Amino acid sequence: MRKNQFAQLLKHYLSLNGKTQRDLASALKFDKSTVSSWCSGTRVPKIDVIIDIANYLHVTPGDLITKSNTSKDYYYLNKKTKEIAQEIYKNEELALLFDAARDASPEDLQIVYTMLSVLKKNKKNK
Structure with a gap:
């Protein structure tokens, strides 16, 4: 070697x-x-x-x-995709969320996105 x-x-x-x-x-x-x-x-x-x-x-x-x-x-098409995949792989909670979102409709995904945005904003303002 x-x-x-x-x-x-x-x-x-x-x-x-x-x-x-x-x-x-x-x-x-x-x-x-x-x-x-x-x-x-x-x-x-x-x-x-x-x-x-x-x-x-x-x-x-x-x-x-x-x-x-x-x-x-070489598996990933671009650097951002590779970074996201690696983050999902390393974070069990994020992997669970991603798995649950696979079958969700675009409308449901938008609702979840809005909810998370509000939660993050509220947490930031505390």
Whole structure:
């Protein structure tokens, strides 16, 4: 495995998940300097640590080791769609709301949107 390739993929998946090197270091109980060495391509972690990193980033260990032309990045048509899909994936309540909205009529969706807008406005004004 090439160190630079692992570093690029690690940085890519950290960014995709909205995580920082500090977040990863804290979650896996490593010094930030250790994570920094992985991200700079100076060092590569052992396979058991790669598995832990993959679990933390919701990817497979292979995603961190091998760059593939069938990467998940090519699935989405644009960056905004990818960001929304990732947010729904990471937020269970948002996923439940999205699932419930799939069969809703456009009118029902507008009602729910209006309700959420009012709730957010009321919360902001408190």
